[in-house]
Amino acid sequence: MIRVDNLAKSFHDKKRGIVHALDHVSFDVKAGEIFGLLGPNGAGKTTCLRLLATILKPTEGTAEVGGADIVRSPEAVRRQIGFLSGDMGIPARLTPREVLAFFGKLNGLEGEKLRRRIDEMVETFEISDFANTKTDKLSTGMKQKVAIARTVLHDPPVLILDEPSSGLDVPTARLIENFMLRAKESGKCILFSTHVMEEAEYLCDRIGVVHQGKLKALGTMDELRERTGKHRLREIFLDLLEIAELAQGARK
Amino acid sequence: MNLKTSAAVYQKEMLEIFRDRRTMISMVVVPLLAIPLLFSLINGFMTSREKEAQGEALTVGVLGEDKLPTVIEALKAAGFRPIAKADLRAAVEKKEVAAAVEETEDATGEKYVNVYIDRTRQASEIAGDKIETALEKLKTDTVRASLRGSGLPEKILTPFTTKNVNVASEKKMSGLVFGSALGYVVILLMFTGAMYPAIDMTAGEKERRTLEAVLASPAGRNEIVLGKIAATATAAFITALLTLGSMAYSFRFSPQAASTRETLHMAPPDMGSLVLVMVTVIPTAIVAASLMVAIALFAKSYKEGMSYLTPIVMLAAFPAVVGMLPGLELTPALALIPIFNVCQLIKEIFLGEFSRVAYAVAFGANLVYAAIGFFVASKLFKSESVLFRV
Numbered sequence: 001m002i003r004v005d006n007l008a009k010s011f012h013d014k015k016r017g018i019v020h021a022l023d024h025v026s027f028d029v030k031a032g033e034i035f036g037l038l039g040p041n042g043a044g045k046t047t048c049l050r051l052l053a054t055i056l057k058p059t060e061g062t063a064e065v066g067g068a069d070i071v072r073s074p075e076a077v078r079r080q081i082g083f084l085s086g087d088m089g090i091p092a093r094l095t096p097r098e099v100l101a102f103f104g105k106l107n108g109l110e111g112e113k114l115r116r117r118i119d120e121m122v123e124t125f126e127i128s129d130f131a132n133t134k135t136d137k138l139s140t141g142m143k144q145k146v147a148i149a150r151t152v153l154h155d156p157p158v159l160i161l162d163e164p165s166s167g168l169d170v171p172t173a174r175l176i177e178n179f180m181l182r183a184k185e186s187g188k189c190i191l192f193s194t195h196v197m198e199e200a201e202y203l204c205d206r207i208g209v210v211h212q213g214k215l216k217a218l219g220t221m222d223e224l225r226e227r228t229g230k231h232r233l234r235e236i237f238l239d240l241l242e243i244a245e246l247a248q249g250a251r252k
Numbered sequence: 253m254n255l256k257t258s259a260a261v262y263q264k265e266m267l268e269i270f271r272d273r274r275t276m277i278s279m280v281v282v283p284l285l286a287i288p289l290l291f292s293l294i295n296g297f298m299t300s301r302e303k304e305a306q307g308e309a310l311t312v313g314v315l316g317e318d319k320l321p322t323v324i325e326a327l328k329a330a331g332f333r334p335i336a337k338a339d340l341r342a343a344v345e346k347k348e349v350a351a352a353v354e355e356t357e358d359a360t361g362e363k364y365v366n367v368y369i370d371r372t373r374q375a376s377e378i379a380g381d382k383i384e385t386a387l388e389k390l391k392t393d394t395v396r397a398s399l400r401g402s403g404l405p406e407k408i409l410t411p412f413t414t415k416n417v418n419v420a421s422e423k424k425m426s427g428l429v430f431g432s433a434l435g436y437v438v439i440l441l442m443f444t445g446a447m448y449p450a451i452d453m454t455a456g457e458k459e460r461r462t463l464e465a466v467l468a469s470p471a472g473r474n475e476i477v478l479g480k481i482a483a484t485a486t487a488a489f490i491t492a493l494l495t496l497g498s499m500a501y502s503f504r505f506s507p508q509a510a511s512t513r514e515t516l517h518m519a520p521p522d523m524g525s526l527v528l529v530m531v532t533v534i535p536t537a538i539v540a541a542s543l544m545v546a547i548a549l550f551a552k553s554y555k556e557g558m559s560y561l562t563p564i565v566m567l568a569a570f571p572a573v574v575g576m577l578p579g580l581e582l583t584p585a586l587a588l589i590p591i592f593n594v595c596q597l598i599k600e601i602f603l604g605e606f607s608r609v610a611y612a613v614a615f616g617a618n619l620v621y622a623a624i625g626f627f628v629a630s631k632l633f634k635s636e637s638v639l640f641r642v
């Protein structure tokens with residue numbers, strides 16, 4: 001469902017000059033699979049996911065999402081995805097129902113169909129108690145439910161989630177995890193990013209380790225264990241990054 | 253262009269506008285409360301100033317009650333209160349009296365009545381005029397008394413009477429003052445009314461991190477910008493409508509309307525003019541909205557957005573102030589200047605003498621500026637360096 005092909009993005013930064021935020025990365029994610037992009041802060045995860053969501057345009061390479069090319073038909077791509085990031089807000093002066101109605105309309109839903117779908121979401125994500133309360137009055141957990149409902153309202157086959165549980169307390173993070181696992185069961189293709197190793201291990205079928213814009217390793221958790229010969233997650237992660245740095249040093 | 257998407261964005265922005273306290277204050281409260289308040293303040297101020305001036309204007313300095321008895325009698329008859337002063341010139345200068353009179357005589361024995369006034373003071377001028385009238389009457393009465401018994405008809409004293417006729421209609425007077433002040437106030441409030449929504453739905457959304465989800469939806473960038481600009485323009489237009497309505501109320505219906513009209517020497521604006529002004533204001537609302545949305549897009553936070561747009565509001569007031577200069581007429585060439593052209597049009601509509609050509613040119617020009625503004629805003633909305641400025 002997602003095929004990333006030599007994707008690269010560089011930014012012009014006043015202080016640092018040209019920044020290679022994503023440096024020619026390739027991988028793919030199938031339907032019914034959870035793929036995790038794992039990497040420290042500044043690794044290029046957000047850049048990668050924004051490129052796939054067609055919010056940014058690639059400097060080089062391309063990708064296909066749900067059969068549509070991100071450069072040539074970005075709108076077709078956006079119709080197939082649900083995009084959520086952990087630090088995203090929801091319009092504070094609107095109620096959950098109004099938020100859902102707004103995003104439903106942006107996704108081409110209207111009339112009776114939209115209303116039915118909103119009711120479904122309100123029920124599935126247990127929003128009904130506060131469905132007509134302005135979102136700035138809601139707790140983080142309630143807001144998160146609304147954010148998730150907003151992401152899957154139009155029933156997209158592909159989910160792109162950027163550190164979806166970062167900054168959330170344990171019960172709320174749990175909400176996100178369960179949602180991802182349920183989505184996987186229903187056959188969705190899920191690409192998500194995290195800097196938390198445990199989360200990656202618990203959720204992912206396969207993991208791509210990114211560091212300084214490059215994909216350093218790719219495989220199942222077991223494959224990564226094998227490769228580093230380490231067992232503790234922390235060690236594996238550090239090892240992978242170290243290998244990356246050593247390789248870079250050798251090249252120099 | 254998918255107009256349904258724009259409509260969805262518009263609807264959502266309007267909901268947010270009506271629930272935002274800051275916007276509601278600048279869009280609704282200021283026009284509805286501040287304008288009538290401003291008018292009643294001006295009204296009260298002018299009335300008390302006039303009363304004060306009239307009270308003071310009735311004092312006249314003399315060297316002594318016994319000097320010039322006939323003149324003092326005549327002044328008393330005209331309502332003056334004579335006050336004895338040693339130095340008449342100084343008394344007028346120090347505002348102890350509104351004016352002063354004394355009698356002098358030249359070498360040939362011809363008599364003069366000197367009237368001291370201070371032309372920089374309204375009270376003194378009023379007194380001077382009144383004294384002159386009173387003395388004229390005294391002069392005529394004296395002559396008339398001398399003529400009596402001479403057999404000459406009294407009529408020869410007044411072969412004709414002069415009378416000033418103001419050719420400017422009341423409507424024109426009103427238009428001149430009301431129109432130019434109104435144009436300025438409407439533009440100023442319109443821009444402030446649009447400012448908060450413009451910032452809120454651009455920089456504000458960036459800061460609250462609500463924009464990304466919209467960008468990742470199937471909505472096209474042009475559609476989003478169109479919805480946002482339309483909502484901002486609506487806020488600007490609502491502000492203008494309420495301001496105009498509020499002004500019309502102050503002049504026509506408020507309990508003080510009559511006295512406001514009298515003190516400001518104005519006629520109430522007629523409904524036709526008001527409607528025409530409202531139509532004139534539409535393209536300007538769009539220009540203001542596109543300009544502000546485009547600029548506020550650069551900002552990363554609400555606060556930064558404020559610091560960008562506040563000078564814009566000031567700048568917008570500048571052509572409006574130039575438009576208040578008397579004697580300027582809206583030629584088709586001048587009608588190309590944005591904001592200025594609307595202020596002039598508003599003024600001329602109230603004068604009832606606007607040129608159809610200038611109106612059409614101004615309207616067309618503003619529509620073109622609105623289109624340019626939309627184009628620029630939508631370009632910026634596609635620019636990564638603007639949307640994701642770090």
Ligand SMILES: Nc1ncnc2c1ncn2[C@@H]1O[C@H](COP(=O)(O)OP(=O)(O)O)[C@@H](O)[C@H]1O
Binds near residue numbers: 044
């Ligand atoms: N708009 C931008 N302008 C300049 N540099 C950027 C921009 N966005 C991201 N970067 C840089 O690109 C790199 C990758 O960032 P990001 O993709 O956000 O990493 P992550 O999400 O993994 O923390 C970082 O060095 C970041 O500073």
Ligand SMILES: [Mg+2]
Binds near residue numbers: 045046047162163
């Ligand atoms: Mg990130």
